[in-house]
Amino acid sequence: PPVQLERASLRDTRLVFDDRVATPPVVWTLADVSLDVSASSLEGPFAFDLDARLESGGDVDARGEVVPSGTSAGTDARTRADVALDGFETAPLRNYVSALTALSGPVDLRAEVRRASADAPLAIDAKASSSALVLSTGDLRAKGGVAAQAKIEGQGERWSGPFSLDLTRAELDFANGTMRKAVG
Numbered sequence: 001p002p003v004q005l006e007r008a009s010l011r012d013t014r015l016v017f018d019d020r021v022a023t024p025p026v027v028w029t030l031a032d033v034s035l036d037v038s039a040s041s042l043e044g045p046f047a048f049d050l051d052a053r054l055e056s057g058g059d060v061d062a063r064g065e066v067v068p069s070g071t072s073a074g075t076d077a078r079t080r081a082d083v084a085l086d087g088f089e090t091a092p093l094r095n096y097v098s099a100l101t102a103l104s105g106p107v108d109l110r111a112e113v114r115r116a117s118a119d120a121p122l123a124i125d126a127k128a129s130s131s132a133l134v135l136s137t138g139d140l141r142a143k144g145g146v147a148a149q150a151k152i153e154g155q156g157e158r159w160s161g162p163f164s165l166d167l168t169r170a171e172l173d174f175a176n177g178t179m180r181k182a183v184g
Contacts, residue, residue, distance in 0.1 A: 005039075006039065008036075009036050010033055010035040012034075013033040013034075014029065014031050014033065015030040026092050028056070030053070030054060031052065031054075032051075033050070033051075034050070034052065035048065035049070035050045035052075036049045045065050045066065045067040046065065046066045047064070047065050048064060048066070048081075049063045057088065057089025057106065058085050058088035059085070060084075060088075061084040061085075062081055063082055064079065064080045064081030064082060066078070066079050077117060078115060078116060078117060079113065080112075080113070081112070081114075082112055083110075084109065084111075087106040087108065088107050088108070089106055090106070090130075091103060099137045099138070100135065101136045101138075102141070103135050104134045105133035107128050107129070107130040107133065108128065108129050109126060109127070109128045112125045121153040121155050122154060123152075124151070124152050124153070125151050126148075126150050126151075126152075127148070128147070129146065129147045129148075130145065130146050131145050133145075133170070139174055139175040140172070141172070141173045142171070143171045144169055144183055145169025145183070146167060148163065148165045150162070150164075169184070
C-alpha cells in the first residue's frame with residue numbers, strides 16, 4: 001500500500017539563505033525554526049505554520065495554505081499567507097536597493113499575501129511601522145517614526161497599487177539642513 005504523509009514538522013532548526021546575487025551578498029539566517037506542514041493527501045492543499053527568529057534581528061511568524069495546480073484540490077495553484085515580522089532589522093535590505101545610502105532600525109510588518117491562480121499576479125496587503133528607522137537616499141535623510149501601508153499587485157519587476165507613507169513622527173533633513181522638518 002502507498003504511504004500517506006499527513007504532517008511534517010521541523011523543530012529547533014536553523015535555515016540559512018545565502019543570497020550571492022545581492023551586492024554585497026546577504027546571508028539570511030532563521031534560527032529556532034518551528035515549521036509544521038500538513039495536508040489531507042499528497043495532492044494538497046498544504047497548510048503551513050512557521051515561527052522563527054532572524055539572527056539579524058526580528059521574529060518571523062507565517063501561516064497559510066498552498067494549493068498546487070493540476071491536483072484534485074485545485075486546477076490552478078493558489079496561495080494565501082499571513083506574515084508578521086516583529087522587530088525586523090532593516091539594515092540587510094540596503095543591499096537590495098542601490099539608491100539607499102543608509103537603512104537601519106527595527107520594523108514591525110503585517111502582510112497578507114495572495115495569489116488566485118498560478119498565472120495571476122501576487123497581491124500583497126501590508127502595513128509596516130517603526131519608531132526608530134534611519135533612512136538616507138541622495139540628499140534626503142529620515143530618522144524616527146515611520147508608518148507605511150500598501151495594497152499592491154504584481155509579478156517580476158512590474159508592481160502597482162496604492163501606498164502611503166506617514167513621516168509625521170520622523171525628523172527629515174534635505175541637503176545637509178537646507179530644508180528640515182522636526183518631529184511632528
